Amino acid sequence: xxxxxxxxxxxxxxxxxxxxxxxxxxxxxxxxxxxxxxxxxxxxxxxxxxxxxxxxxxxxxxxxxxxxxxxxxxxxxxxxxxxxxxxxxxxxxxxxxxxxxxxxxxxxxxxxxxxxxxxxxxxxxxxxxxxxxxxxxxxxxxxxxxxxxxxxxxxxxxxxxxxxxxxxxxxxxxxxxxxxxxxxxxxxxxxxxxxxxxxxxxxxxxxxxx
Ligand code: B16
Ligand code: MG
Numbered sequence: 001x002x003x004x005x006x007x008x009x010x011x012x013x014x015x016x017x018x019x020x021x022x023x024x025x026x027x028x029x030x031x032x033x034x035x036x037x038x039x040x041x042x043x044x045x046x047x048x049x050x051x052x053x054x055x056x057x058x059x060x061x062x063x064x065x066x067x068x069x070x071x072x073x074x075x076x077x078x079x080x081x082x083x084x085x086x087x088x089x090x091x092x093x094x095x096x097x098x099x100x101x102x103x104x105x106x107x108x109x110x111x112x113x114x115x116x117x118x119x120x121x122x123x124x125x126x127x128x129x130x131x132x133x134x135x136x137x138x139x140x141x142x143x144x145x146x147x148x149x150x151x152x153x154x155x156x157x158x159x160x161x162x163x164x165x166x167x168x169x170x171x172x173x174x175x176x177x178x179x180x181x182x183x184x185x186x187x188x189x190x191x192x193x194x195x196x197x198x199x200x201x202x203x204x205x206x207x208x209x210x
Contacts (some may be wrong), residue, residue, distance in 0.1 A: 001163040001182065001210070004101055005134075005139070005152045010043060010168030010187045011202060013089040013124060015082070023054060026070060033057045043167025043188055046113050046142035047071050053177075071091035075116075082116065088125045093203030098129050099160035104210055107131045109152040111165065113142050132156050143171040146179035166202065170194075 027034035042050040119133035122157040132155035165176030168187030176183040185195035
């Protein structure tokens with residue numbers, strides 16, 4: 001292996017609650033039922049696909065234009081909340097693990113569905129650590145499509161078969177497998193059978209694998 005590609009949200013840090021609060025505000029304004037259980041289904045899923053899941057509970061059909069407006073509105077609420085994010089949001093052991101990999105000569109990248117990934121990485125002061133950031137802005141198809149990870153490998157100039165993906169979403173593990181990369185499941189995806197390896201969180205990943 002020559003490179004490790006990290007999903008951002010749920011692997012390096014968590015913005016779950018900010019997503020929840022922003023979607024909840026939008027859903028309440030629209031009179032659509034939304035709770036934390038539904039929010040759990042939005043992990044690793046693109047913004048529009050997330051909205052489609054939320055609108056399963058709507059009383060009426062929404063047109064595409066309207067959906068774009070709702071996505072923008074939610075993102076506005078989310079970006080406002082993101083202004084409060086600090087390095088405290090970074091999971092224990094994440095920086096240590098990335099530095100360990102870099103010291104061993106691995107390339108490291110982000111492979112995130114989020115269009116806000118670069119903003120978040122900069123905001124918490126992590127941009128210095130990554131050799132590349134592939135995010136929701138440079139892809140057409142979201143996970144489980146492998147595009148975001150293939151693009152990350154291209155940016156790093158490393159063959160996909162020499163890359164490892166670390167993911168907290170089952171769709172992300174499927175995407176890593178489809179990219180012909182090795183996969184490590186953490187967090188919500190722990191014990192997902194399709195992953196090559198599984199650990200409760202980034203702090204518990206066995207360094208002997210590298
Ligand atoms: P945005 P990841 C994902 O990030 C989040 O897990 C998911 O909840 C969110 O809907 C998606 O990004 C899109 O985010 O609205 O900021 O473009 O886990 O792929 O790093
Ligand atoms: Mg994630």
